[in-house]
Amino acid sequence: MNVFVREMRANRKALIIWCIGVALLISSSMGKYAGLSASGQSINDLLTQMPHSLKVVMGMGSFDLTTAVGYYGVLFIYLAVMATIHAAMLGANIISKEERDKTAEFLFVKPVSRNTIITSKLLAALVNIVVFNLVTYASSILMVQQFSQGEGGSGEITRLMIGMFVLQLFFLVVGSAIAAKSKHPKTAPALATGILLFTFILSIAIDLNNKLEFLRFFTPFKYYDAKNLMYDRGFETVYVLISVGVIAVLLMATYAFYKNRDLKV
Amino acid sequence: MNVIEINGLTKYYGKERGIIDINFNVEEKEIFGFIGPNGAGKSTTLRTLLALIYPTSGGAKIFGKDCIKHGPEIKKEIGYLPSEVFYYDKMNVIDLLNYSASFYKKNCSKRIKELAEIMDLNLNKRIDDLSFGNKKKVGIVQGLLHEPKLIILDEPTSGLDPLMQQRFFELLQEENRKGSTILFSSHILGEVQRMCNRVAIIKEGKIIQLEKISALQENNYKKIRVQLTAALEQNYFNIEGVSNLEANGNVISFLFRGNINLMMKKLSEIEIANVWVEEPDLEEIFLHFYEKGA
Numbered sequence: 001m002n003v004f005v006r007e008m009r010a011n012r013k014a015l016i017i018w019c020i021g022v023a024l025l026i027s028s029s030m031g032k033y034a035g036l037s038a039s040g041q042s043i044n045d046l047l048t049q050m051p052h053s054l055k056v057v058m059g060m061g062s063f064d065l066t067t068a069v070g071y072y073g074v075l076f077i078y079l080a081v082m083a084t085i086h087a088a089m090l091g092a093n094i095i096s097k098e099e100r101d102k103t104a105e106f107l108f109v110k111p112v113s114r115n116t117i118i119t120s121k122l123l124a125a126l127v128n129i130v131v132f133n134l135v136t137y138a139s140s141i142l143m144v145q146q147f148s149q150g151e152g153g154s155g156e157i158t159r160l161m162i163g164m165f166v167l168q169l170f171f172l173v174v175g176s177a178i179a180a181k182s183k184h185p186k187t188a189p190a191l192a193t194g195i196l197l198f199t200f201i202l203s204i205a206i207d208l209n210n211k212l213e214f215l216r217f218f219t220p221f222k223y224y225d226a227k228n229l230m231y232d233r234g235f236e237t238v239y240v241l242i243s244v245g246v247i248a249v250l251l252m253a254t255y256a257f258y259k260n261r262d263l264k265v
Numbered sequence: 266m267n268v269i270e271i272n273g274l275t276k277y278y279g280k281e282r283g284i285i286d287i288n289f290n291v292e293e294k295e296i297f298g299f300i301g302p303n304g305a306g307k308s309t310t311l312r313t314l315l316a317l318i319y320p321t322s323g324g325a326k327i328f329g330k331d332c333i334k335h336g337p338e339i340k341k342e343i344g345y346l347p348s349e350v351f352y353y354d355k356m357n358v359i360d361l362l363n364y365s366a367s368f369y370k371k372n373c374s375k376r377i378k379e380l381a382e383i384m385d386l387n388l389n390k391r392i393d394d395l396s397f398g399n400k401k402k403v404g405i406v407q408g409l410l411h412e413p414k415l416i417i418l419d420e421p422t423s424g425l426d427p428l429m430q431q432r433f434f435e436l437l438q439e440e441n442r443k444g445s446t447i448l449f450s451s452h453i454l455g456e457v458q459r460m461c462n463r464v465a466i467i468k469e470g471k472i473i474q475l476e477k478i479s480a481l482q483e484n485n486y487k488k489i490r491v492q493l494t495a496a497l498e499q500n501y502f503n504i505e506g507v508s509n510l511e512a513n514g515n516v517i518s519f520l521f522r523g524n525i526n527l528m529m530k531k532l533s534e535i536e537i538a539n540v541w542v543e544e545p546d547l548e549e550i551f552l553h554f555y556e557k558g559a
Contacts, residue, residue: 002367010353102351106407109315110368111340262278262318265347 003107003117007094007124015128018086019135022079026136029078030143033071037147056207063227068144069153073160076226079136080164081200087129087168088192091175094121095254096185099264114259122176122254129168137161156230163224163235166243170220171196173250180257183264217242266293268415268446269314273323276309283309285470286323291448296441298461298478299450306470307450308348311419315345327415341369344413348420348450350404354393358403361392362410369411380406383436384429398424405433409440416440418449422456434460455544487525490518491532492539502531 044066047055064070095118098104107117137157144153174195179188203221206212216222223239269291276283284306291297301307312318314325316336325332327339352361359377366373381388384402395403401424408416416437422430437460441447451457457464458478466474491502493515503510506523515538521528532540 002364006364010355101353102349103353105312105317105345105347106352106365108317109340109343109345110365111337112368113337116337260319265312265317 001120003112003120004124007121008127011090011094011124011128015131018082018132022082022132022136023139025078025082026075026139026143029075030068030072030147033068033147036071037066037068053208057204067153068148069156069230072140072144072153072157073226073230076160076164077221079140080167080221080224081196083129083132083136083164083168084171084196085193086132087125088171088175088196089189090125090128091122091172092179092189092192093175094125095176095179095258096182096188099185102265104263105265108263115255118176118180118255118258122172122251125172125176126169129165129172133161133165133168136164159229159234160224160226163226163229166240166247167220167224169247170243173247173254176254177250177257180254181261183261185264220246267291267326267329268293269297269325269327269448270329271310271314271323271325274310274313274320274325275322276306276313276318277321282306282470283321284313284467287467287472289465289472289475291446293446294441294444295462296437296447296449296460298457298464299448299467300452300454300457300464301450301467302452305467307452307467308419309470310467311345311417311448311450314417315340315343341411342414344408344411344416346404346408346416346418346421348423350400352392352400352403354391356392357388358386358390358392358395359388361403362388362407365407366410371411373410373412376410376412377406380409380436383432385432398426398429401425402429405436409436412440412443412445414445416445416447416449418447420451421449422451422453430456486544487521487528488518488541488543489521489528490516490541490543491537492516494536494538497535501535504528504531 044064047065058074063073065074098107108114140157140161141154144157171192175189175192178192178195179185182188182191199219200221202212202215202219203225206216206219206222220243223236223243228234228236267290271287271289274287275285287306287310299307299310309318313320314327314332316333319333328342330339332339356364362377362381363374366377377388380386384405386399386402386406390399392400392403401421405421408418418437421433425433434456437447437449447460449457449460461478463475463477465472496515497517499512502517502519504527506521506527508520508522510519511517
């Protein structure tokens with residue numbers, strides 16, 4: 001419990017900054033929608049003339065940009081990247097910082113097991129990503145409703161936020177597992193975000209080139225694709241199962257790696 | 266009763282040597298010194314006892330329980346002061362100490378105040394505003410605040426001024442009187458001789474000597490240098506107990522072990538310009554043990 005409270009305090013300031021950041025991103029982006037919607041249907045006409053690849057890179061795909069929630073769908077991928085970067089760095093740092101800051105010789109001579117410490121830390125990280133998710137959720141609902149003139153959209157946003165939460169969990173344990181295994185505490189957060197960016201770019205590459213479609217299982221960003229979640233198939237069982245499986249394995253790996261290795265002191 | 270029993274403890278970092286086949290016991294209520302030069306394996310041994318790192322082979326028991334398997338349980342009664350103290354920079358001293366205390370299921374606030382008083386430590390400063398010596402004091406208070414039965418100290422005096430060293434040693438002796446066992450690593454022979462009942466000497470990962478401090482003191486080497494005013498017969502100082510005899514111009518130096526009165530008589534019979542009688546430093550003592558061991 002004391003480790004949990006300590007971690008909540010230590011991460012409080014960073015969490016507030018991340019939350020302000022995501023709320024600003026949502027409100028400023030949706031603010032642009034206000035200008036865009038004034039131009040009426042013409043924006044969709046413009047977009048149909050844009051090359052496919054450009055739209056893919058911008059994350060626009062086939063959204064109907066004349067509706068607030070369609071516009072929000074484009075924004076989602078950026079929110080997801082931001083949320084997962086936060087989660088991956090948090091997961092890696094929360095484990096590796098004791099060794100990085102050389103406080104391991106303080107904490108790990110206390111009468112608590114490494115497993116207990118990991119559990120407290122992961123719980124604190126979990127609360128952090130839940131808060132981040134809820135702030136994103138609330139800002140999204142608020143801003144989309146501001147501009148949607150009663151077309152709703154909260155159902156879509158709820159589905160997107162559930163998808164984002166699974167992505168956050170996924171990269172949280174990617175970060176923690178890397179940090180638990182790595183003997184170099186400083187490189188763990190960098191490695192975790194590196195993997196994240198790689199899978200993100202892979203998801204764009206798949207959109208660009210149909211031949212890469214078979215790689216979609218290797219990037220969780222494809223599991224919770226905004227278009228699917230909003231309009232088409234919703235949550236697909238196979239992807240949900242893969243995510244739950246990977247999260248479970250990485251979670252167990254975090255405990256197993258950390259328990260069995262020498263601490264860097 | 267043995268508080269610590271170390272049996273064949275060996276640790277390799279990959280292929281690099283940590284410690285090899287360490288065996289010794291620390292008895293209840295003794296102050297045990299663990300002495301050796303830098304890189305000999307002192308910290309490795311202590312960190313293995315605390316399960317920060319795991320042994321390659323062999324093991325150790327603390328309070329009769331395996332130090333790895335029962336780590337969390339035995340650590341309730343251990344206080345540890347690492348050789349380099351690092352804490353959470355953004356915390357206040359008192360917050361850190363309370364955090365430390367929160368791991369032990371007892372109220373330590375009175376003891377924290379007492380210890381801070383003794384060590385002259387300001388509790389309201391931020392950790393990152395503290396000097397190295399003051400951080401060390403935080404470490405000392407932090408290691409003792411739960412009144413542990415076993416105190417493990419890794420080079421505890423580095424960074425402390427002589428007055429604080431003095432108070433710290435008094436504090437340790439007081440804890441020892443109250444029943445604590447102390448294991449204490451150092452590379453300073455003097456402080457070990459002053460504090461400890463028994464001592465283990467470690468060199469290049471192996472224990473090369475284990476004895477009572479009194480026995481070590483019988484091996485009372487003096488390092489003597491004499492500056493002469495005139496040339497002297499070459500073998501004048503070559504009496505029993507003299508070793509490492511060297512002449513450098515009119516300065517003669519050697520190690521002497523034996524009846525110091527004999528040596529003083531020898532010195533008084535000749536005309537000298539200056540004389541230095543020093544404790545040999547640790548390296549020289551080690552050299553002696555090392556040669557004997559080899």
